Amino acid sequence: MKKNTYEKRTKIANDAMNYIYKYIDTDINIDDLSIELNISKFHLHRIFKDEFGKNIYESIKSIRLQKASNLLITNKYSTITDIANMTGYSSQTSFLRAFKERFIMTPKMWKSGGYKEYSNKIVEKILNPNNLIDKNIDFSKIEPSIVKMPELKAYYIRHQGYDISIKKTWQKLQTWIYTNDLKDYKQMALHHDNPIITPLEECQYIAMIVLENENGSLENLSLPTLNIPKGIYAKFSLRGKYGDVIKLIQWVYHTWLIESGYETTTNPSYTIYYKNHFLSSDEEFILDYYLPIKYV
Numbered sequence: 260m261k262k263n264t265y266e267k268r269t270k271i272a273n274d275a276m277n278y279i280y281k282y283i284d285t286d287i288n289i290d291d292l293s294i295e296l297n298i299s300k301f302h303l304h305r306i307f308k309d310e311f312g313k314n315i316y317e318s319i320k321s322i323r324l325q326k327a328s329n330l331l332i333t334n335k336y337s338t339i340t341d342i343a344n345m346t347g348y349s350s351q352t353s354f355l356r357a358f359k360e361r362f363i364m365t366p367k368m369w370k371s372g373g374y375k376e377y378s379n380k381i382v383e384k385i386l387n388p389n390n391l392i393d394k395n396i397d398f399s400k401i402e403p404s405i406v407k408m409p410e411l412k413a414y415y416i417r418h419q420g421y422d423i424s425i426k427k428t429w430q431k432l433q434t435w436i437y438t439n440d441l442k443d444y445k446q447m448a449l450h451h452d453n454p455i456i457t458p459l460e461e462c463q464y465i466a467m468i469v470l471e472n473e474n475g476s477l478e479n480l481s482l483p484t485l486n487i488p489k490g491i492y493a494k495f496s497l498r499g500k501y502g503d504v505i506k507l508i509q510w511v512y513h514t515w516l517i518e519s520g521y522e523t524t525t526n527p528s529y530t531i532y533y534k535n536h537f538l539s540s541d542e543e544f545i546l547d548y549y550l551p552i553k554y555v
């Protein structure tokens with residue numbers, strides 16, 4: 260595939276995903292989306308499936324239900340009908356059916372504590388090979404800061420699944436860094452899916468590089484780019500080893516967020532690595548985790 264064709268295809272796929280996140284609380288019309296992107300529906304569906312591994316309708320459904328699962332436990336005064344409306348469902352009946360199919364329980368059961376049991380089963384699967392993860396790690400002493408982040412342009416490689424194989428993707432990205440002799444950059448990860456409620460093999464993890472200064476030319480421009488949305492984020496700082504991150508995410512969503520008075524948005528969360536455990540020889544990380552929030 261020619262380089263300019265590849266760039267156009269990845270831009271279309273990313274623009275489509277950004278559109279879905281932006282309008283997830285509405286009845287998204289694929290005809291309107293294809294007109295906005297100036298592409299036929301046929302080609303839009305094919306490009307999206309090639310890039311993300313699932314079709315547009317599956318992605319819309321997944322994002323709706325991820326948002327609903329968070330709203331059910333953070334919006335204490337919202338009814339089931341309210342949450343169905345906030346996540347783009349035309350009726351409570353269709354929402355109830357979709358939710359039960361996805362989470363094997365009703366929204367009421369989920370809200371009453373079922374979410375803890377569900378996420379615990381997923382988190383247990385990410386134990387590292389030596390079982391060195393500290394199951395009793397205490398996050399309660401972490402004091403997040405509320406920050407306003409600008410839009411960021413990132414070069415990226417997409418990875419399907421949330422497991423130790425992410426290391427291979429980071430090694431490829433590091434090769435690209437060495438090829439271009441880059442010095443000033445941030446290593447980041449974008450989480451399109453919430454790994455504590457999405458089966459790990461289905462999670463979209465995106466390994467990214469954000470350049471501090473993009474003056475001058477890069478020798479190898481084979482990587483596509485995407486824009487990370489600007490917004491208000493709660494920033495959590497942590498150091499640890501593989502497996503600790505997903506425990507942090509679980510605590511952030513299921514403890515801190517519930518008690519905070521904030522609500523998460525449909526923007527994806529992301530991580531900035533100061534030390535990347537997928538690349539460091541001691542497999543330790545130092546990072547900031549950014550959760551998109553709004554005051555309610």
